[in-house]
Amino acid sequence: MHVVFAVNFIFLYFPILALIAFSFNDSKRNITWQGFTLKYYAKAFHNASLQDAFLNSLIIASISTVVSTILGTMLGLTLHRYRFPGKAAFDGWIHLPIVIPEICMGVAMLAFFAWVHIPLGLTTVTISHIAFSVPFVAVVIRARMAGFDESLEEASRDLGASQWQTFWNVTFPYLVPGAVAGGLLALSLSLDDFVITFFTSGPGSTTFPIKIYSMVRFSVTPEVNAASTMLILLTLTLTVIAMTIQARSTKSQS
Amino acid sequence: MTDKAGIISIRNVTKRFGSIAAVDAVSLDIVEGEFFALLGPSGCGKTTLLRMLAGFEIASDGEIEIAGIPMLGVDPNRRPVNMVFQSYAVFPHMTVARNVGYGLRVTGVPTPEIETRVREALALVKLDGFEERMPSQLSGGQRQRVALARALVKRPKVLLLDEPLSALDAKLREAMQIELVRLQKSVGITFVIVTHDQDEALSMANRIAVMDAGRVRQVATPAELYEFPNCRFVAGFIGKMNLFEGKVSGSDSGRILVDIAGLGRIAVPYAGNASGDIGVAIRPEKLRLDRSEPEGQRIRLRGRVTEVAYYGDESHVYLQNATGVSVVANVPNAARSAAPAINLGDELWLSWEPGDTLVLNE
Numbered sequence: 001m002h003v004v005f006a007v008n009f010i011f012l013y014f015p016i017l018a019l020i021a022f023s024f025n026d027s028k029r030n031i032t033w034q035g036f037t038l039k040y041y042a043k044a045f046h047n048a049s050l051q052d053a054f055l056n057s058l059i060i061a062s063i064s065t066v067v068s069t070i071l072g073t074m075l076g077l078t079l080h081r082y083r084f085p086g087k088a089a090f091d092g093w094i095h096l097p098i099v100i101p102e103i104c105m106g107v108a109m110l111a112f113f114a115w116v117h118i119p120l121g122l123t124t125v126t127i128s129h130i131a132f133s134v135p136f137v138a139v140v141i142r143a144r145m146a147g148f149d150e151s152l153e154e155a156s157r158d159l160g161a162s163q164w165q166t167f168w169n170v171t172f173p174y175l176v177p178g179a180v181a182g183g184l185l186a187l188s189l190s191l192d193d194f195v196i197t198f199f200t201s202g203p204g205s206t207t208f209p210i211k212i213y214s215m216v217r218f219s220v221t222p223e224v225n226a227a228s229t230m231l232i233l234l235t236l237t238l239t240v241i242a243m244t245i246q247a248r249s250t251k252s253q254s
Numbered sequence: 255m256t257d258k259a260g261i262i263s264i265r266n267v268t269k270r271f272g273s274i275a276a277v278d279a280v281s282l283d284i285v286e287g288e289f290f291a292l293l294g295p296s297g298c299g300k301t302t303l304l305r306m307l308a309g310f311e312i313a314s315d316g317e318i319e320i321a322g323i324p325m326l327g328v329d330p331n332r333r334p335v336n337m338v339f340q341s342y343a344v345f346p347h348m349t350v351a352r353n354v355g356y357g358l359r360v361t362g363v364p365t366p367e368i369e370t371r372v373r374e375a376l377a378l379v380k381l382d383g384f385e386e387r388m389p390s391q392l393s394g395g396q397r398q399r400v401a402l403a404r405a406l407v408k409r410p411k412v413l414l415l416d417e418p419l420s421a422l423d424a425k426l427r428e429a430m431q432i433e434l435v436r437l438q439k440s441v442g443i444t445f446v447i448v449t450h451d452q453d454e455a456l457s458m459a460n461r462i463a464v465m466d467a468g469r470v471r472q473v474a475t476p477a478e479l480y481e482f483p484n485c486r487f488v489a490g491f492i493g494k495m496n497l498f499e500g501k502v503s504g505s506d507s508g509r510i511l512v513d514i515a516g517l518g519r520i521a522v523p524y525a526g527n528a529s530g531d532i533g534v535a536i537r538p539e540k541l542r543l544d545r546s547e548p549e550g551q552r553i554r555l556r557g558r559v560t561e562v563a564y565y566g567d568e569s570h571v572y573l574q575n576a577t578g579v580s581v582v583a584n585v586p587n588a589a590r591s592a593a594p595a596i597n598l599g600d601e602l603w604l605s606w607e608p609g610d611t612l613v614l615n616e
Contacts, residue, residue, distance in 0.1 A: 154310055155343035155401075157330040159357030159408060169360070173347045 016232065023225035040222040041230075050227060053211035060122060060207060061190040064129035069183035071130070072137020073175065076182075079138065080145040097132045098139070105132060106199030113200065120202030128200045129190045136189065137182035144178030177245070184242040188235050261286040261412060261444050262307065267316030269302050276302040278468035279316070284412075289438050289445045291455040294465035295491070300448045303465075304414050307446065308337045321411045336405035337414040340421070342397045344389045350376070350400055351385035357408045375407035378437065395426050406441060413438075415447040419454060431458050452492050456480065464488050485616040486533055495535040495612065496581045502529045510613070516577035520553050522611040533614035540610040541583035543571060543596065544603045552605035555579065559600045571596055573604050 023041070027034035044050055079091060097105060109128045110120075118124055152174075156166040194209045201210060208231060215224050262284035269277040277299040284290045292300040305311040306318060309330035318325045321334055336357070345353050352359075354375055358368045376382055379399040389397055398418060405413055418434070419427045435458050438445045449455050455462045456476040463473045464487070472479060472488045483489035490497070500512040503519065510524045512534055522534065548554055557575035568587055574580045581604055585596065596602070 149341055149343060151339045151341050151343040152345060154308075154330070155337070155339055155345075155404075156356070156360075157310075158308055158335075158337045159360065159404065160331045161356075161360040162331060165360045169356070170345060 019225050020229050020232070023222055023229045025222045025225075028221060029219070040226040044223050044226040044230070047223070049206075050208075050211055050215075053206045053208045056122065056125075056205055057191055057208040060126050060129055060205075061187055063126050064133055064190045065183050065187040068130045068133035068137055068186045069179055072134045072182055072186070073141050073179050075134060076138040076141025076145065076178075077171075077175070080142050080148075094135045094138060097135045102132075102195040106196040109196060110199040120200060120205070122205045124200045124202070125197055125205050125207065128196050129186075129193060132193075132196060133186035133189055136185050137179075140182035140185060141175060141178045144175055144181075148174055180242055180245050184238060187238060191231070191235060260284065261321055262446070263317075263319040264303075265317045265319075267303070267306065267313045267318060269299070269306060269311060270314045275468050277306070277313075280465075280468075280470050281316075282463055282470060282473065284444060284446060285461075286444055287442055288460040289435065289458055290447070291459035291462045292446065292448045292465060293452060293455040293462050293491075294450065296450055298465040299468040300450075300465050301416060304337075304416055304446065304448045307333075307412070308335055308414055309333050334411040335414055336408050336410040336412075337416065338398070338401045338405050338418050340417045342394075342401040342421075344392075344397050344400050344404075346389050348389075349385065350381065350387050350389070350392070353389070353400055354403045354407055357404060371407050372403075375403040378406060378441070379403045394421055395430065398422070398430070402437070406437075406443070410443060412444045412446060415445060417448055417450070419449070419451070427454075434458060456492070464491060466491075480537075483612060483614070486614045489533075489535055489612055489614055494538050494582070494584075496538065496541075497533055497535045497614075498579075499531065500534050501531055509608075516575065516579035517555060520608070520611075522553075522608050522613060524613045526613075526615075528613060528615045535612040535614055536581075536606050536610060537612075538570065538582050538584040539568075539586075540606050541581070542605050543573075543583055543585060544605065547603050548605040551608055553608055553611070554603055554605035555581070556601065556603050557581070559596055559598055559602060562594065562596055562598060564594070569594075569596065573602060 022033075024036050024038065025033055026037035026039070075094065079087070079094075106128075109124070109131070113120060113124050148171075152170050153166050156170045157163070161169065192209055193207075194213065197207050197210055201207065206214075208227070212224055212227055212231075215221070215227075260283045262282070264280055264282040264284075267277060267280050268275055280299075280303060292303060294300045302311055306313050307320070307325075309325065309328060313326075323334075325333060345356065348356065351372055355368045355372045358371060363371075372385075373382075376384065379402050381396065381399050381403065384392070384396070384400075389400065392400065398421075402418075415434075419430050422430060431454060434445070434447075447455075447458065456479075459476060461473060461475055462479055464471045464479065466487050472484045474482070479488060479492050483492065486497075489495055498514045498517060500514040500520075502510055503513050504511045505524075505528070508523055508525060509521050510528050511519055511521050512532065513519050514534060520534070542548070542552075547556075555573075555575045557573040557579075559571055560574050560580070561572040563570040563572075564587075566587070569585050571583045571585055572580060573583065583604060587595075589595075
């Protein structure tokens, strides 16, 4: 058991640890350790195109997270609650973006935008990110709602609440942890998506992962490592925040 | 109770799910201030009927009136009834006080009034001091009290209870039965309870409707149901009985003569008309066991004890006669004694008053 654990640990975390360690390497090439420095962080911070890419990533991620969380929650609730003709087929269809190869999704998006004559840019990237995030959010919401006691809603109605009041007072508080988890999933999906973004981005809409990729094409410098480390830190912080929120809400509920 | 007005009137109500009628042409009148039970096996339609009163199911046919107002098209939140759910449905993310005050908050009752009424309701169910607790910190019995207080604080015309005691353990259940009756008397609200447990219905309700396969079989007081069941289903569902299949061979002046295989011809008082194949039944506690042949008009048979089940307060004695007819008698253990009064293999006389015989021709 210890061996399995150790092997997994090495495979999972050693590359990341190496990446972080070498971001402090005082060398132009990332092959041998030359001494500790923070200058590549400073360099990465002052790299204007990296800043732009980071800003783009943040804009895209925040818009796509908000929109896909709302849409995904509505979709998940609808699929949980209602029965309608063709529901089974629709249920299958919304999972398609999850299972379909990302490259196909990217090509499809590109073809679609070309067909409707939308010029590639921030808008198209954001739309694509929303499109592939919504199913993930919907799936998380459905899983959350599977454990919901329907009689809570009936009790609320019975006590005089309208459907709207029932939703906000009873159903919504229950699904918040699911929405937070789904939103976080959407955020991290958007922040680190490469393939689909690659197909749908245009001039001026380079995102952080794409920028890193283009930097690597020249050479793997500690600057790339520094930029990646910052991305890791960012997503790590977000995850910790979300887990804290979730832990708190489940503690108060059960 | 007959001088009081009907609070619920159910007229020919049918509820179909697909081609199956869960509730089939039911008509019932529930009187104001009574404790009414809908009793029946699972799937008999009792819960569906209750949910139609609450407004969660819409009748396919027929009419429901509550407090004189037709309920057709009235949403659950606009009905003068409140429900205690089987799962209690206490809101998990609200404190006890916020749970109980919920129905007042959403309907715009002013805050000071909410506070007073919540306090009163919690006192009523003996949960004073629990205001700030979360439901996760409560036991099942306490959660049920929250559900009760939450419904009663709305001052409904009728309180609907869906299997309220089924999730409690046996000891707590009996305490809650007494508690519910006390509560119903003190608030004076009509209670309609759904249960599959005959003991629960018999001990709590003023009147009981026994349901089977979507239909109401009999509506009566607990004692009437037990002592004068109108059909085999009710007789079998409520309490225990010894059932004999017989054939009517004649009748005279308020009595019928019935031939029963292995027992012979017996004469039982019966006012109605009966002919052909009928069922004759006798409750186990109406039977008497004697060493010598009993005197008088008593219907009797002689047999050998095949089994004795000892329950402390009483024993169930199984007796079989020479022709193989088996009867069970409940004998109270009235005298304090460690030595059994009746032993396996004893030859005894078993008898009952003809008037105690149930004639079941339906």
